[in-house]
Amino acid sequence: MLQTEILCQSPIFRGISPDDLRELFSRILYQVKTYQKNDLITIGGEICDRLLIIQQGSVKAEMTDYSGKTIKIEDLAAPWPLATAFLFGKENRFPVTVSATSEVEMVSIPKPEFVKLLQMNSLILNNYLNTISSRAQFLSQKLKFLSFKTIRQKIAHFLLEKAGDRLQTVEIMQTQGQLAEMFGVTRPSLARTLSEMSQEGLIEIDRRTIKIPDKNRMNQLLKS
Amino acid sequence: MLQTEILCQSPIFRGISPDDLRELFSRILYQVKTYQKNDLITIGGEICDRLLIIQQGSVKAEMTDYSGKTIKIEDLAAPWPLATAFLFGKENRFPVTVSATSEVEMVSIPKPEFVKLLQMNSLILNNYLNTISSRAQFLSQKLKFLSFKTIRQKIAHFLLEKAGDRLQTVEIMQTQGQLAEMFGVTRPSLARTLSEMSQEGLIEIDRRTIKIPDKNRMNQLLKS
DNA sequence: TTATAAATGTATCAAATGTTACAAACTGAA
DNA sequence: TTCAGTTTGTAACATTTGATACATTTATAA
Numbered sequence: 001m002l003q004t005e006i007l008c009q010s011p012i013f014r015g016i017s018p019d020d021l022r023e024l025f026s027r028i029l030y031q032v033k034t035y036q037k038n039d040l041i042t043i044g045g046e047i048c049d050r051l052l053i054i055q056q057g058s059v060k061a062e063m064t065d066y067s068g069k070t071i072k073i074e075d076l077a078a079p080w081p082l083a084t085a086f087l088f089g090k091e092n093r094f095p096v097t098v099s100a101t102s103e104v105e106m107v108s109i110p111k112p113e114f115v116k117l118l119q120m121n122s123l124i125l126n127n128y129l130n131t132i133s134s135r136a137q138f139l140s141q142k143l144k145f146l147s148f149k150t151i152r153q154k155i156a157h158f159l160l161e162k163a164g165d166r167l168q169t170v171e172i173m174q175t176q177g178q179l180a181e182m183f184g185v186t187r188p189s190l191a192r193t194l195s196e197m198s199q200e201g202l203i204e205i206d207r208r209t210i211k212i213p214d215k216n217r218m219n220q221l222l223k224s
Numbered sequence: 225m226l227q228t229e230i231l232c233q234s235p236i237f238r239g240i241s242p243d244d245l246r247e248l249f250s251r252i253l254y255q256v257k258t259y260q261k262n263d264l265i266t267i268g269g270e271i272c273d274r275l276l277i278i279q280q281g282s283v284k285a286e287m288t289d290y291s292g293k294t295i296k297i298e299d300l301a302a303p304w305p306l307a308t309a310f311l312f313g314k315e316n317r318f319p320v321t322v323s324a325t326s327e328v329e330m331v332s333i334p335k336p337e338f339v340k341l342l343q344m345n346s347l348i349l350n351n352y353l354n355t356i357s358s359r360a361q362f363l364s365q366k367l368k369f370l371s372f373k374t375i376r377q378k379i380a381h382f383l384l385e386k387a388g389d390r391l392q393t394v395e396i397m398q399t400q401g402q403l404a405e406m407f408g409v410t411r412p413s414l415a416r417t418l419s420e421m422s423q424e425g426l427i428e429i430d431r432r433t434i435k436i437p438d439k440n441r442m443n444q445l446l447k448s
Numbered sequence: 449t450t451a452t453a454a455a456t457g458t459a460t461c462a463a464a465t466g467t468t469a470c471a472a473a474c475t476g477a478a
Numbered sequence: 479t480t481c482a483g484t485t486t487g488t489a490a491c492a493t494t495t496g497a498t499a500c501a502t503t504t505a506t507a508a
Contacts, residue, residue, distance in 0.1 A: 085364070088350070089357030115350065119343045126312070126339065132356055133313030139363035140309070146370045149408075150464070175485065184373075189465055191487060207474095374494075399455060413495055415457060431504090 002032055003055055007107065010053055010079040012127050024121055028113040035100040042082070044097040051114045052082040057104035061096040075101070084131055087111060146184070148222070151193040154183045156221040159203070159212060169211045226256055227279055231331065234277055234303040236351050248345055252337040259324040266306070268321040275338045276306040281328035285320040299325070308355055311335060370408070372446070375417040378407045380445040383427070383436055393435045 002025055004018040013021055032055065035041055041052070041059060058077040073096055076082065083094055109117070118125045148154045158179075162170045172179070176194075180187040197203050202218055204211040212218050226249055228242040237245055256279065259265055265276070265283060282301040297320055300306065307318055333341070342349045372378045382403075386394040396403070400418075404411040421427050426442055428435040436442050 085357055085360045087357070088353040089359075089361050090354070091358075091361045115346055118349060119346060122339055122343060125342060125349075129312040129353075129356075130314070132353075132360055133309055133311070134315075135313075136309045136356055136360040136363060137313050137315045139360060139367055143363055143367055143370070146367070176487095177485075186466055187486090188467080188488080192465090192489095195487070401455075410496055411456090412458080412497080412499095416459095416495090419457070 001105075002030075002107065003105075006055055006079050007053060010081060011131055012051075012053070012081055012084070012124060014127055015123050016121070020121075024117060024124075027120065028116050029110060030113060031108045033106050033108055035104040035106065037100055037102055039100045039104070041098040041100060041104070041106060042094045042096070044094055046094050048083055048086045048092050048094045049111050051084070051087055051109045051111070053107045053109075054078045054080050054082070055105040055107050057100060057102040059098050059104060060101050061098050063096050078105075081131075084128070085135055087114070088132075145182075151183065151185055151189060152197065152221050154185075155190075155193060155197065156218050158183075159210060160215065160218060160222075163212060163215070168213075168215075169209050172208045172210060225329075226254075226331065227329075230279055230303045231277060234305060235355055236275075236277070236305055236308070236348060238351055239347050240345070244345075248341060248348075251344065252340050253334060254337060255332045257330050257332055259328040259330065261324055261326055263324045263328070265322040265324060265328070265330060266318045266320070268318055270318050272307055272310045272316050272318045273335050275308070275311055275333045275335070276322075277331045277333075278302045278304050278306070279329040279331050281324060281326040283322050283328060284325050285322050287320050302329075305355075308352070309359055311338070312356075375407065375409050375413060376421065376445050378409075379414075379417060379421065380442050382407075383434060384439065384442060384446075387436060387439070392437075392439075393433050396432050396434060 002022065004021040004025070007013050008016050008018050008021050016024075035057075042048075044063060054076060056078050058075060059082075060075050061073045061082075063073050082098060083096070086092060086094060118128060145154065145157065148157050159170050174182070176190055177187050180190040183190060194203070194205065198205050201213065202221075204213065226246065228245040228249070231237050232240050232242050232245050240248075259281075266272075268287060278300060280302050282299060283306075284299050285297045285306075287297050300322075306322060307320070310316060310318060342352060369378065369381065372381050383394050398406070400414055401411045404414040407414060418427070418429065422429050425437065426445075428437065
């Protein structure tokens with residue numbers, strides 16, 4: 001049984017009224033499947049040719065490693081969609097194995113039918129395009145960050161990004177520990193590098209605010 | 225002047241006949257702009273509210289760093305689209321500054337008009353979705369690779385990925401130098417680690433083929 | 449075959465970062 | 479204030495990787 005009041009909360013159907021959504025669904029083919037706790041919903045490696053949206057209950061996504069063991073990746077609950085990034089593109093396979101962690105109702109829309117939905121309603125189209133574009137942008141940012149090798153470079157990038165064109169001082173909201181985790185380094189290593197950069201006059205630290213006296217000099221760090 | 229014979233070679237319009245494409249364009253608003261060599265086409269940070277496709281000529285994309293200097297990112301030529309990943313999503317700004325490297329004709333389609341195109345033609349819709357999804361998938365893969373810290377882990381991931389479930393031996397097509405570049409490490413470091421792993425019995429190297437006697441043991445490396 | 453270039457194996461040393469440990473400074477609640 | 483928990487600064491040492499150099503092996507073309 002389709003519950004459009006819930007589905008319209010999903011990122012993909014956001015902004016559509018439950019009634020409109022019901023009307024849209026009446027014009028396509030779809031299934032609502034029920035799973036019991038621990039039932040398998042998708043298997044990693046399986047072809048992804050339909051969009052799955054959790055209508056009721058919660059699931060967990062696990063990845064199978066090379067030795068066959070599974071590692072939990074994330075928990076998802078209604079009304080979230082599954083694997084939106086793998087419905088299109090070159091690699092049309094579920095990257096993860098998904099199983100129910102409670103009684104679950106799953107709306108399953110075959111890819112061609114979902115394409116119809118996208119063409120019928122520009123809001124859905126925009127929502128979906130925004131979802132996967134944002135993901136690509138997020139990944140791109142993350143990748144750029146990781147591309148800086150040394151801790152100094154990561155700090156320089158982080159600070160210059162935060163400062164923008166205008167500001168000369170940056171207010172840090174995270175603890176050193178959180179920053180270190182973002183940077184993928186250990187906390188003492190980050191502290192050491194900050195202290196070194198401070199001694200060299202690259203930055204001036206006062207509690208949670210960091211001043212960059214010479215942005216050009218800081219920028220040099222990103223070159224090598 | 226719109227040249228649909230060229231545009232239909234573009235990833236976004238692939239599979240559409242020049243005539244059909246002309247008909248589709250007749251139903252939307254668009255512009256064809258001409259630029260002379262060295263003219264600026266987009267400026268980094270500018271709002272990205274239109275799709276740009278190179279119809280004639282070539283351009284270069286440059287990124288402006290914090291000190292105002294520019295670094296060349298890539299060269300693009302007809303019939304390639306620009307910044308497809310930034311038309312939608314949260315960050316609607318061109319990440320790069322694009323300028324003409326020859327006389328250039330650029331087709332400019334405002335975002336709402338492009339959305340119309342997507343809705344009118346399911347092939348264009350599929351092409352576009354495939355383009356940005358593939359990008360997200362590519363980035364995701366790259367990120368996973370970079371998330372392994374030590375060279376041992378990168379090698380283990382690379383080999384296990386190549387071997388899949390079945391095979392016990394992997395044939396390497398690249399030189400060590402190329403592999404090292406993929407991994408983002410120096411060639412001697414890679415060679416040293418390979419030789420250490422070989423001594424420990426983790427792998428057996430014979431020219432370009434590598435055997436993995438114990439995949440479980442290899443898999444352990446990815447855990448810590 | 450031979451000459452040449454490319455690829456590989458290996459060694460040494462330096463630099464960067466991780467690991468562990470502990471003290472000092474800060475923060476918030478009783 | 480006082481005290482417990484968190485955050486920060488810093489030190490000593492281990493580990494990993496980079497940089498450089500050079501000999502050896504392998505591939506390629508004349």
